[in-house]
Amino acid sequence: MSDAPAISVSGLTKRFSGRTVVDHFDMDVPKGAIYGFLGPNGSGKTTTIRMMCGLLTPDEGTGTCLGFDILREQDRIKANVGYMTQKFSLYEDLTIRENLDFIAQMFGVKGRKKRVQAALEDLGLADRAAQLAGNLSGGWKQRLALAACMIHGPALLLLDEPTAGVDPKARRDFWDEIRKLSAQGVTVLVSTHYMDEAVQCDFIAYIAYGKKLISGVAQDIPKMIGLHTYRVTGPDITSLEVALKSEPAVVQVARFGAVLHVSGTDEAALSALADRYRAKGTHNWEQKPAELEEAFIYLMTGAADNFRGDLK
């Protein structure tokens, strides 16, 4: 029983006025995992999450969420899932306490007053509980929203780009919180744009064009893509970057300050290229294991034409 995945969906498809937004999407989220859901804007992440928690009805496909059928048992899913929307969607004209109290009542939380007070103290907002939620800064709003979707003690959290537009410090605090929850056994599915957040996930799925391109254990993703990378340093890195981009063996050149990460999928061709440039003696080429960051950039570049003719 405990081995059953928290989320298991297959063939999920959703169309909006003829446009396929999510296309036969499969995913298994193991219990207790932090699962990163990546992909460019408009790739269908929000729609997929909404289908998982019963806010949207899929046109095709089946699945379960916490063992409940996503087509028929939406009410039971809602009662056991914490869903945090992309946009802040609590009441700005209610106070922090009133918001938490309201959501707790919606979920029929037992011992509500105590539970709300505990949440306020966890948040560090106990002394500002009477402040209007609308007056909070972006980072605090995110924390309040997280507290609100945890108020009923859900076994699964669905977080839709929870840290978009939040400063780095607040983002780090937010992730500390998520890891703490994960350690307590809560399963977390989180969509994000940030690579540094992707690195923190146990598993990753990458979606583009509404289709899943790849998924698996986070560390295995570069290997699965088959990406090989060289770290290149030396003078006039900018002209070298331009030159390398037109090499057929190179699929991607990513720049990190004065360092280039040159990647390709054909190991032999890339190695030959490296030898050729090493022979010139101007730059230092050293092979390195491909990391998630390169893989992520690679996937993003590949999916860049997601936007072509695909804007709403």
Added chain:
Amino acid sequence: MSARFPFFRFSWRRFLAVLSKEFIQMRRDRITFVMMIGVPIMQLMIFGYAINSDPRHLPTLVEMADEGPVSRAVLMGMKTSSYFDFEGVVTSPAQGEAALRDGSANFVVVIPPDFERDVMRGLAPQILLSADASDPTAVGGAASAISGIVDTAMAQTLSGPLAFAAQGKSPFSVVVHRAYNPEGSTSINIVPGLLGVILSMTMVMITAVAIVRETERGTMETLIATPVRPFEVMLGKIAPYVLVGYVQTGVFLLAARALFNVPFTGSALAFFLGFNLFIVTNLALGFLISTVARSQMQAMQLSFFTLLPSILLSGFMFPFAAMPSWAQAIGSAIPTTHFLRLVRKVMLKGAGVGDISGNMLGIAVIMAVIVFVALRRYHQTLD
């Protein structure tokens, strides 16, 4: 120069950029765009064609206790004046009174017994013109035209062998009885009607905006991600405004009595049933608007759009009977029209529950249609 007066550093390019951006946005906001075109057209049609402040062809009944050349001449004169349309005959005062109260007739003409004989004898009998003066504008023109109509009719009829009867100053007279509003006070008519307009204005707008606000701010997504049922949300959101409607009605009743001396002659139960049904109908309309509007601004505009006919075509400001039939047809589809009649009947004409059943049915049918459409448009999910 320009350094001292920054105002003069005017850039045509920037100005035109702002201008064209504004036009693009105007075009994208469909509902606003439709309102900008639709509201003036609607007003033009209503004020130009539908409204007539000197109504003619008012439904009139006759109670004839005597018949002869003089009374026929009077009735013919009334008919040709185009103010009065004779729609039938009543045989008792009670019938005439009932017709006035339920609004099926605006006038009842009573020719008294032995009228013709009394005219010939020079006894100057009286013809009674009972008018439903609860709407003084509707009957005012006709009532003041009556003496002229009678004089003309007499001049033609009492000639030849009957000329002797015309020699006295007036062979008979017409007494106008302004029922329900003897002083012809317009506030007696306007104030009860105002309740309908106040309720429809606030109830529709408040409900529409309150619901759209949740969608616009994104809080609806939070709400429906909880196990809450849509019906619970709707009921919870609408119930407070029913209370607001109660408060408004209470304040209104006090003010009507204290400030405008508007009587309350009918049944309190009939009033209670009527305004509750009307409030719920308006809330349903507000709910329907909320399923169409994307923003609070649009919700306000659409509410305003429904309010206009409620004021102009319902019989609130202008007599219903004076409108052409197409405008009356539109007016009949507006809940306020039926509610106005109901309130005026109950407050001014002493109506009871039985008298208002027709109006209640009218409102209920409109409400059923609104609720049907609204529920079809409403989704529990974000689909």
